Amino acid sequence: MKVKSIAIASVLAAVFAGNAFAAQPESGEGPLFLNEAQAVSTLTREAVTQEAIANPPAVNGYDDATAGVATPSQVTRSAVRDATRDAIAHGFRVQSGEMA
Template sequence: MQVKNIAIASVLAAVFAGNAFAAQPASGEGPLFLNEAQAVSTVTRDAVRQAAIANPPAVNGYDAATASAAVKSEVSRAAVREATLDAIAHGFTVKSGETA
């Protein structure tokens, strides 16, 4: 009798779980923002084209050479390491890794 009750309980749990998920919207369907204002652009296609020609996007503006050129430090790696070790010796705790 107990095996039968377990089987019935598992079937009922699956049915009730299916009903709970059936009330939700499917993926990509919600939430629906239908009350947003619809606006028509007043800018002409030629004006947009002329603005694009006047302000072209940067070519290779985000490559590694540009990024490394922007970050130039006058402090050497050895000086930073020595200052860090000196701060640790005077009680500063470095907040990194799993012990932070």
């Protein structure tokens, strides 16, 4: 085959391959089930609202009532800096960077 024929053949192969993949569902949409049962909710809007008020969703990935509220630290910032300086002076190496 000539170079021109090879180029045209590769372009046509790419076009046909693209058409074959176009029939599939998009990412996150598959598998495509067309015969799923349709169910209608029997709950009223008022019942759903009352349930949401009674059991609110967790905020920021946790619920304060179940996780417990942490008590604030009594150590000051300057005390932490002084303790870190003393530890470094006595040979403690602070772990920092990518290999920490």
